[in-house]
Amino acid sequence: MPPATLFGADLGTPRSLVWVTLAVGIVSALITLAVTHRFRPEFSSIEENETLAESLGVPVWWYRTVGFMACSGVSGLAGFALVNMLSTAHPSSFASFSAVNYIAYAFIGGRGTMLGPVVGAAFLVSLSNIFSGQGQFAAALFGALLIASVMVAPDGFVGLVRRMIRASRKRAKGNHA
Amino acid sequence: MRAAAPHSTGDILRVDNLAKAFGGLRVFDGISFDLAPGEVLGVIGPNGAGKTTLINCMCGMVRPTSGRVLLGTKQISERRFDVVSRMQVLRSFQQTNTFRSASVEENLYRAERFGTAKGGADLKLPGLLEEFGLARHLNEPSDKLPYGLQKMLGLLMVLIGRPRFLLLDEPAAGLERRERHQIDRFVEHAQSLLSCGILVVEHDMDLVKRLCPRAIVLEAGRLLADGSPAEVLSRQDVMDAYLGPSDE
Numbered sequence: 496m497p498p499a500t501l502f503g504a505d506l507g508t509p510r511s512l513v514w515v516t517l518a519v520g521i522v523s524a525l526i527t528l529a530v531t532h533r534f535r536p537e538f539s540s541i542e543e544n545e546t547l548a549e550s551l552g553v554p555v556w557w558y559r560t561v562g563f564m565a566c567s568g569v570s571g572l573a574g575f576a577l578v579n580m581l582s583t584a585h586p587s588s589f590a591s592f593s594a595v596n597y598i599a600y601a602f603i604g605g606r607g608t609m610l611g612p613v614v615g616a617a618f619l620v621s622l623s624n625i626f627s628g629q630g631q632f633a634a635a636l637f638g639a640l641l642i643a644s645v646m647v648a649p650d651g652f653v654g655l656v657r658r659m660i661r662a663s664r665k666r667a668k669g670n671h672a
Numbered sequence: 673m674r675a676a677a678p679h680s681t682g683d684i685l686r687v688d689n690l691a692k693a694f695g696g697l698r699v700f701d702g703i704s705f706d707l708a709p710g711e712v713l714g715v716i717g718p719n720g721a722g723k724t725t726l727i728n729c730m731c732g733m734v735r736p737t738s739g740r741v742l743l744g745t746k747q748i749s750e751r752r753f754d755v756v757s758r759m760q761v762l763r764s765f766q767q768t769n770t771f772r773s774a775s776v777e778e779n780l781y782r783a784e785r786f787g788t789a790k791g792g793a794d795l796k797l798p799g800l801l802e803e804f805g806l807a808r809h810l811n812e813p814s815d816k817l818p819y820g821l822q823k824m825l826g827l828l829m830v831l832i833g834r835p836r837f838l839l840l841d842e843p844a845a846g847l848e849r850r851e852r853h854q855i856d857r858f859v860e861h862a863q864s865l866l867s868c869g870i871l872v873v874e875h876d877m878d879l880v881k882r883l884c885p886r887a888i889v890l891e892a893g894r895l896l897a898d899g900s901p902a903e904v905l906s907r908q909d910v911m912d913a914y915l916g917p918s919d920e
Contacts, residue, residue: 536782540771547769550731551786551833552757 605651683744
């Protein structure tokens with residue numbers, strides 16, 4: 496694919512690649528922050544008890560649509576950054592199994608936080624790179640890792656760390672008293 | 673979100689020839705009655721008579737098969753559950769129903785945030801929380817509360833929506849006998865603060881007799897009787913519906 500241009504400037508040179516990707520990352524983070532911060536009570540309530548949320552007046556379909564649009568928009572931006580870097584786009588790069596991976600990043604890292612998917616992606620991508628050296632066992636090792644992670648940290652690594660901090664604070668308070 | 677249009681206070685909630693069937697299974701049909709603002713109406717009947725399904729149809733959670741539910745002149749039986757809720761026809765649930773992991777305070781905040789009646793009548797909420805024993809638990813996750821407190825929290829969340837019509841599905845179910853007078857007080861508060869019409873589905877006949885000047889009896893999907901609780905409970909056909917027909 497020809498490199499993307501903006502007002503005639505080539506976005507595919509190594510230097511602009513870094514800047515463009517960084518800018519896309521920042522914009523995505525800001526959009527995510529704005530949407531989740533604004534609608535956190537609605538999103539949490541729909542996740543936890545949709546019927547109760549509706550009974551109190553939440554138009555669930557509207558918040559689902561907003562959530563879906565924001566996710567799609569941010570994913571689209573990420574896709575642009577990726578294709579701009581690879582300068583190639585092919586359907587096989589986005590097989591349906593890759594969606595499972597992206598969702599796994601969020602679950603393993605911790606849902607309901609912005610840090611979670613970043614932690615999850617860093618962890619799983621680096622480990623799957625290590626596992627890929629094991630050839631035929633790579634997929635099995637990856638699967639075992641997912642199971643172990645979910646068992647150790649059901650609400651993700653970020654949730655686990657949060658819980659540990661909260662517990663240690665409580666203990667400190669208890670000792671103090 | 674649009675705010676619900678202001679209504680005149682005189683609108684009545686009318687159930688008009690309502691019927692509901694799931695596939696070939698008829699739950700009820702031909703049900704008609706009115707609920708006036710400020711009125712407390714009891715709905716009694718044996719298990720499976722269709723009482724909860726009636727509430728489900730009235731609040732927009734379930735579409736009736738035929739017939740209408742009207743708020744004043746507005747037909748609400750064709751509208752979505754959340755739209756009916758924002759029109760301040762609000763329901764409670766038979767089981768405890770809260771946002772489990774959220775604290776009591778967060779649950780109350782969400783009820784206020786999701787409703788349309790912000791800045792409505794002053795509910796004197798701190799007093800209510802104190803009275804129903806929730807004030808000491810504001811920071812606890814709601815699912816860690818005892819059953820009775822969870823139930824009262826659910827009721828207060830509905831009250832925060834400033835209902836014009838309040839549909840209570842077995843509010844006393846699962847409560848210990850000594851906790852049940854809280855339901856009386858809740859209904860009294862709802863009436864004095866909001867003058868809303870209240871429909872109470874309930875198995876506790878003493879509670880119905882105490883709270884409801886009028887009661888209707890549902891049996892096997894039809895409206896069997898309509899009158900004062902003492903009157904309807906003294907009728908032979910109502911007793912037969914509950915206990916089975918006697919042989920004599």
